Amino acid sequence: QEYVLVKMRVYDECLVGELSPLAGRDVFLAAATLRPETMYGQTNCWALPDGDYGAFEMANGDVMVMCDRAARNLAFQEHTKEPGVVNKLLGFKGTALIGCAVKSPLAVLERIYCLPMMTILMNKGTGVVTSVPSDSPMDFMALSDLKAKPALREKFGVKDEWVMPFEVVPCVHIPEFGDACAPIVCEQLKIKSQNEKVKLEEAKGKTYLKGFTDGIMLLGAHKGEPVKLVKQKIRDIMIADGGAIVYSEPEKQVMSRSG
Numbered sequence: 001q002e003y004v005l006v007k008m009r010v011y012d013e014c015l016v017g018e019l020s021p022l023a024g025r026d027v028f029l030a031a032a033t034l035r036p037e038t039m040y041g042q043t044n045c046w047a048l049p050d051g052d053y054g055a056f057e058m059a060n061g062d063v064m065v066m067c068d069r070a071a072r073n074l075a076f077q078e079h080t081k082e083p084g085v086v087n088k089l090l091g092f093k094g095t096a097l098i099g100c101a102v103k104s105p106l107a108v109l110e111r112i113y114c115l116p117m118m119t120i121l122m123n124k125g126t127g128v129v130t131s132v133p134s135d136s137p138m139d140f141m142a143l144s145d146l147k148a149k150p151a152l153r154e155k156f157g158v159k160d161e162w163v164m165p166f167e168v169v170p171c172v173h174i175p176e177f178g179d180a181c182a183p184i185v186c187e188q189l190k191i192k193s194q195n196e197k198v199k200l201e202e203a204k205g206k207t208y209l210k211g212f213t214d215g216i217m218l219l220g221a222h223k224g225e226p227v228k229l230v231k232q233k234i235r236d237i238m239i240a241d242g243g244a245i246v247y248s249e250p251e252k253q254v255m256s257r258s259g
Protein backbone atom coordinates (compact mmCIF):
# COMPACT_ATOMS: atom_id res chain seq x y z
CA GLN A 1 0.00 0.00 0.00
CA GLU A 2 1.42 3.38 -0.98
CA TYR A 3 0.37 6.38 1.08
CA VAL A 4 1.17 10.07 0.91
CA LEU A 5 2.68 11.17 4.25
CA VAL A 6 1.46 14.70 4.87
CA LYS A 7 3.84 16.77 7.01
CA MET A 8 1.78 18.91 9.39
CA ARG A 9 4.11 21.47 10.96
CA VAL A 10 3.71 21.86 14.71
CA TYR A 11 3.66 25.52 15.80
CA ASP A 12 6.69 26.26 17.99
CA GLU A 13 4.64 27.34 20.99
CA CYS A 14 3.16 23.83 21.18
CA LEU A 15 6.55 22.24 21.85
CA VAL A 16 6.08 22.46 25.60
CA GLY A 17 5.34 20.01 28.41
CA GLU A 18 6.06 16.47 27.29
CA LEU A 19 7.11 17.76 23.88
CA SER A 20 9.55 20.37 25.27
CA PRO A 21 12.66 18.28 24.41
CA LEU A 22 11.73 19.02 20.76
CA ALA A 23 11.71 22.82 21.19
CA GLY A 24 13.71 24.58 18.49
CA ARG A 25 13.38 21.70 16.03
CA ASP A 26 11.26 21.53 12.86
CA VAL A 27 8.58 19.12 14.07
CA PHE A 28 5.84 17.60 11.91
CA LEU A 29 2.95 15.27 12.66
CA ALA A 30 3.04 12.72 9.84
CA ALA A 31 -0.39 11.65 8.57
CA ALA A 32 -0.83 8.84 6.04
CA THR A 33 -3.53 9.54 3.46
CA LEU A 34 -4.88 8.02 0.26
CA ARG A 35 -6.76 11.23 -0.60
CA PRO A 36 -4.18 13.99 -1.25
CA GLU A 37 -6.76 15.94 -3.29
CA THR A 38 -8.85 16.51 -0.16
CA MET A 39 -6.07 18.20 1.83
CA TYR A 40 -7.62 21.63 1.15
CA GLY A 41 -10.51 20.63 3.44
CA GLN A 42 -8.54 19.63 6.56
CA THR A 43 -10.14 20.97 9.76
CA ASN A 44 -8.05 19.13 12.37
CA CYS A 45 -6.01 15.96 12.77
CA TRP A 46 -6.41 12.93 14.99
CA ALA A 47 -4.33 10.93 17.44
CA LEU A 48 -5.27 7.89 19.55
CA PRO A 49 -4.99 9.03 23.20
CA ASP A 50 -3.69 5.62 24.39
CA GLY A 51 -1.51 5.07 21.32
CA ASP A 52 2.28 4.92 21.52
CA TYR A 53 3.99 7.57 19.42
CA GLY A 54 7.52 8.78 18.94
CA ALA A 55 9.45 11.71 17.50
CA PHE A 56 11.96 10.58 14.89
CA GLU A 57 14.83 12.45 13.27
CA MET A 58 14.91 12.21 9.48
CA ALA A 59 17.91 12.52 7.14
CA ASN A 60 17.24 16.23 6.48
CA GLY A 61 17.05 17.07 10.21
CA ASP A 62 13.25 17.29 10.31
CA VAL A 63 11.52 15.60 13.23
CA MET A 64 8.46 13.52 12.35
CA VAL A 65 5.88 12.19 14.81
CA MET A 66 4.41 8.73 14.16
CA CYS A 67 4.30 5.22 15.62
CA ASP A 68 7.48 3.12 15.88
CA ARG A 69 6.39 0.71 13.15
CA ALA A 70 5.94 3.48 10.59
CA ALA A 71 9.32 4.98 11.53
CA ARG A 72 10.94 1.58 11.01
CA ASN A 73 9.33 1.31 7.57
CA LEU A 74 10.46 4.82 6.61
CA ALA A 75 14.02 3.99 7.64
CA PHE A 76 14.07 1.48 4.78
CA GLN A 77 12.72 4.06 2.33
CA GLU A 78 15.70 6.43 2.20
CA HIS A 79 14.42 8.94 4.74
CA THR A 80 16.96 8.34 7.53
CA LYS A 81 20.67 9.14 7.63
CA GLU A 82 21.59 5.46 7.69
CA PRO A 83 19.40 2.96 5.84
CA GLY A 84 17.37 0.86 8.26
CA VAL A 85 18.45 2.86 11.34
CA VAL A 86 15.79 4.74 13.29
CA ASN A 87 16.73 7.77 15.41
CA LYS A 88 14.03 8.08 18.05
CA LEU A 89 14.35 11.31 20.01
CA LEU A 90 11.35 10.92 22.29
CA GLY A 91 8.43 8.62 23.05
CA PHE A 92 5.00 9.59 24.38
CA LYS A 93 1.31 8.68 24.39
CA GLY A 94 -1.18 10.23 22.01
CA THR A 95 -2.48 12.38 24.87
CA ALA A 96 0.71 14.47 24.55
CA LEU A 97 -0.40 15.47 21.03
CA ILE A 98 -3.95 16.55 21.88
CA GLY A 99 -4.23 20.32 21.43
CA CYS A 100 -1.11 20.63 19.29
CA ALA A 101 -1.67 23.31 16.66
CA VAL A 102 -0.36 22.50 13.19
CA LYS A 103 -0.02 24.15 9.79
CA SER A 104 -0.89 21.50 7.24
CA PRO A 105 0.01 21.58 3.54
CA LEU A 106 -2.72 22.87 1.18
CA ALA A 107 -5.21 23.30 4.03
CA VAL A 108 -7.37 26.41 3.66
CA LEU A 109 -7.29 26.79 7.44
CA GLU A 110 -3.98 28.20 8.72
CA ARG A 111 -4.08 26.65 12.15
CA ILE A 112 -5.78 23.38 13.00
CA TYR A 113 -5.60 21.20 16.12
CA CYS A 114 -4.83 17.62 16.99
CA LEU A 115 -7.89 15.98 18.59
CA PRO A 116 -8.65 12.53 20.04
CA MET A 117 -10.12 9.74 17.89
CA MET A 118 -10.89 6.36 19.41
CA THR A 119 -11.08 4.33 16.20
CA ILE A 120 -7.50 4.90 14.98
CA LEU A 121 -5.71 1.66 14.13
CA MET A 122 -2.10 1.69 15.29
CA ASN A 123 -1.19 -1.15 12.91
CA LYS A 124 -1.96 0.94 9.83
CA GLY A 125 -0.28 4.08 8.51
CA THR A 126 1.44 6.26 11.12
CA GLY A 127 -1.26 6.36 13.82
CA VAL A 128 -1.65 10.08 13.06
CA VAL A 129 -4.61 10.76 10.78
CA THR A 130 -5.60 13.98 9.09
CA SER A 131 -9.25 14.96 9.19
CA VAL A 132 -11.38 16.01 6.24
CA PRO A 133 -14.97 16.03 7.50
CA SER A 134 -16.33 17.21 4.13
CA ASP A 135 -15.29 13.95 2.47
CA SER A 136 -14.63 11.40 5.20
CA PRO A 137 -17.73 10.18 7.08
CA MET A 138 -15.60 8.93 10.00
CA ASP A 139 -13.95 12.34 10.37
CA PHE A 140 -17.29 14.10 10.11
CA MET A 141 -18.86 11.99 12.87
CA ALA A 142 -15.84 12.16 15.16
CA LEU A 143 -15.74 15.97 14.87
CA SER A 144 -19.54 16.18 15.28
CA ASP A 145 -19.31 14.04 18.45
CA LEU A 146 -16.68 16.34 19.96
CA LYS A 147 -18.80 19.40 19.10
CA ALA A 148 -22.01 17.92 20.49
CA LYS A 149 -20.61 16.36 23.67
CA PRO A 150 -18.96 18.67 26.22
CA ALA A 151 -18.29 15.62 28.43
CA LEU A 152 -16.21 14.05 25.65
CA ARG A 153 -14.16 17.23 25.27
CA GLU A 154 -13.69 17.39 29.02
CA LYS A 155 -12.60 13.75 29.22
CA PHE A 156 -9.66 14.42 26.90
CA GLY A 157 -8.91 17.99 27.97
CA VAL A 158 -10.06 19.35 24.61
CA LYS A 159 -10.60 23.12 24.67
CA ASP A 160 -13.69 24.51 22.94
CA GLU A 161 -11.59 26.74 20.71
CA TRP A 162 -9.83 23.70 19.20
CA VAL A 163 -13.17 22.33 17.96
CA MET A 164 -16.13 24.70 17.92
CA PRO A 165 -14.95 27.24 15.29
CA PHE A 166 -14.26 24.55 12.71
CA GLU A 167 -16.85 23.93 10.01
CA VAL A 168 -16.69 21.58 7.04
CA VAL A 169 -14.59 23.07 4.20
CA PRO A 170 -16.03 21.79 0.89
CA CYS A 171 -13.24 20.83 -1.50
CA VAL A 172 -14.64 18.20 -3.88
CA HIS A 173 -17.99 18.36 -5.70
CA ILE A 174 -19.73 15.04 -6.38
CA PRO A 175 -22.84 15.42 -8.58
CA GLU A 176 -24.77 12.82 -6.57
CA PHE A 177 -23.95 14.36 -3.17
CA GLY A 178 -23.15 18.04 -3.67
CA ASP A 179 -20.15 19.95 -2.33
CA ALA A 180 -19.54 17.96 0.87
CA CYS A 181 -20.43 14.29 0.56
CA ALA A 182 -19.69 13.09 4.10
CA PRO A 183 -22.32 15.12 6.01
CA ILE A 184 -24.91 14.25 3.32
CA VAL A 185 -24.25 10.50 3.41
CA CYS A 186 -24.12 10.45 7.24
CA GLU A 187 -27.53 12.16 7.22
CA GLN A 188 -28.95 9.77 4.60
CA LEU A 189 -27.83 6.74 6.62
CA LYS A 190 -28.99 8.38 9.88
CA ILE A 191 -25.59 7.91 11.50
CA LYS A 192 -25.69 9.29 15.04
CA SER A 193 -22.11 8.86 16.27
CA GLN A 194 -18.60 7.69 15.44
CA ASN A 195 -19.40 4.39 17.18
CA GLU A 196 -21.72 3.20 14.40
CA LYS A 197 -18.95 1.19 12.73
CA VAL A 198 -21.08 -0.80 10.28
CA LYS A 199 -23.00 2.19 8.93
CA LEU A 200 -19.79 4.21 8.73
CA GLU A 201 -18.15 1.51 6.61
CA GLU A 202 -21.14 1.72 4.28
CA ALA A 203 -20.83 5.52 4.18
CA LYS A 204 -17.13 5.25 3.42
CA GLY A 205 -17.84 2.83 0.58
CA LYS A 206 -20.41 5.20 -0.91
CA THR A 207 -18.13 8.23 -0.81
CA TYR A 208 -14.67 6.79 -1.48
CA LEU A 209 -15.23 5.54 -5.01
CA LYS A 210 -17.52 8.39 -6.09
CA GLY A 211 -14.97 10.96 -4.91
CA PHE A 212 -12.50 9.50 -7.36
CA THR A 213 -14.71 8.64 -10.31
CA ASP A 214 -17.12 11.62 -10.24
CA GLY A 215 -15.39 14.23 -8.05
CA ILE A 216 -14.60 17.74 -9.32
CA MET A 217 -12.10 19.95 -7.47
CA LEU A 218 -13.64 23.00 -5.79
CA LEU A 219 -10.36 24.52 -4.58
CA GLY A 220 -6.70 24.84 -5.40
CA ALA A 221 -4.51 24.88 -8.48
CA HIS A 222 -6.77 22.38 -10.25
CA LYS A 223 -10.13 23.91 -9.35
CA GLY A 224 -12.85 22.80 -11.77
CA GLU A 225 -10.95 19.72 -12.93
CA PRO A 226 -11.90 16.06 -12.33
CA VAL A 227 -10.29 14.40 -9.29
CA LYS A 228 -9.29 11.37 -11.32
CA LEU A 229 -7.19 13.53 -13.64
CA VAL A 230 -5.49 15.69 -10.99
CA LYS A 231 -5.18 13.53 -7.85
CA GLN A 232 -1.62 12.55 -8.77
CA LYS A 233 -0.71 16.13 -9.76
CA ILE A 234 -1.88 17.48 -6.39
CA ARG A 235 0.16 14.79 -4.64
CA ASP A 236 3.19 15.85 -6.71
CA ILE A 237 2.69 19.54 -5.83
CA MET A 238 2.79 18.69 -2.11
CA ILE A 239 5.87 16.52 -2.52
CA ALA A 240 7.69 19.16 -4.61
CA ASP A 241 6.91 21.81 -1.96
CA GLY A 242 8.33 19.58 0.79
CA GLY A 243 4.89 19.21 2.37
CA ALA A 244 4.67 15.47 1.85
CA ILE A 245 6.65 12.31 1.15
CA VAL A 246 5.71 8.92 -0.23
CA TYR A 247 5.39 6.11 2.31
CA SER A 248 4.92 2.45 1.46
CA GLU A 249 3.66 -0.23 3.76
CA PRO A 250 4.03 -3.97 3.24
CA GLU A 251 0.62 -5.54 2.69
CA LYS A 252 1.17 -8.19 5.42
CA GLN A 253 1.77 -5.59 8.11
CA VAL A 254 -1.53 -3.93 7.34
CA MET A 255 -3.30 -7.23 7.98
CA SER A 256 -1.51 -8.12 11.22
CA ARG A 257 -3.08 -7.15 14.50
CA SER A 258 0.18 -6.94 16.41
CA GLY A 259 1.29 -3.54 15.15
Ligand code: ZZB
Pocket residue numbers: 032033034035038119120121122123124125126127128129130131132134135136137203204205207208
Ligand atom coordinates in the same frame (compact mmCIF):
# COMPACT_ATOMS: atom_id res chain seq x y z
C1 ZZB B 1 -7.69 12.02 4.35
C2 ZZB B 1 -8.98 11.52 3.87
C3 ZZB B 1 -10.00 12.21 3.25
C4 ZZB B 1 -9.12 10.15 4.07
C5 ZZB B 1 -11.13 11.52 2.87
C6 ZZB B 1 -10.25 9.43 3.72
C7 ZZB B 1 -11.27 10.13 3.12
P1 ZZB B 1 -8.03 2.78 4.06
O1 ZZB B 1 -8.64 2.80 2.71
O2 ZZB B 1 -8.85 2.03 5.05
O3 ZZB B 1 -6.56 2.40 4.05
N1 ZZB B 1 -6.39 6.56 8.02
C8 ZZB B 1 -5.06 6.52 7.77
N2 ZZB B 1 -4.42 5.86 8.74
C9 ZZB B 1 -5.36 5.46 9.62
C10 ZZB B 1 -5.31 4.73 10.84
N3 ZZB B 1 -4.16 4.29 11.35
N4 ZZB B 1 -6.47 4.48 11.48
C11 ZZB B 1 -7.64 4.94 10.98
N5 ZZB B 1 -7.74 5.64 9.85
C12 ZZB B 1 -6.62 5.90 9.17
O4 ZZB B 1 -8.12 4.26 4.60
C13 ZZB B 1 -7.11 5.20 4.44
C14 ZZB B 1 -7.69 6.45 5.03
O5 ZZB B 1 -8.01 6.20 6.41
C15 ZZB B 1 -6.72 7.61 4.98
O6 ZZB B 1 -7.14 8.59 4.02
C16 ZZB B 1 -6.96 8.28 6.33
O7 ZZB B 1 -7.99 9.21 6.08
C17 ZZB B 1 -7.46 7.19 7.23
F1 ZZB B 1 -12.12 12.15 2.30
O8 ZZB B 1 -6.98 10.86 4.72
B1 ZZB B 1 -7.83 9.64 4.74
C18 ZZB B 1 -14.21 7.99 2.51
C19 ZZB B 1 -12.81 8.23 3.04
N6 ZZB B 1 -12.46 9.56 2.72
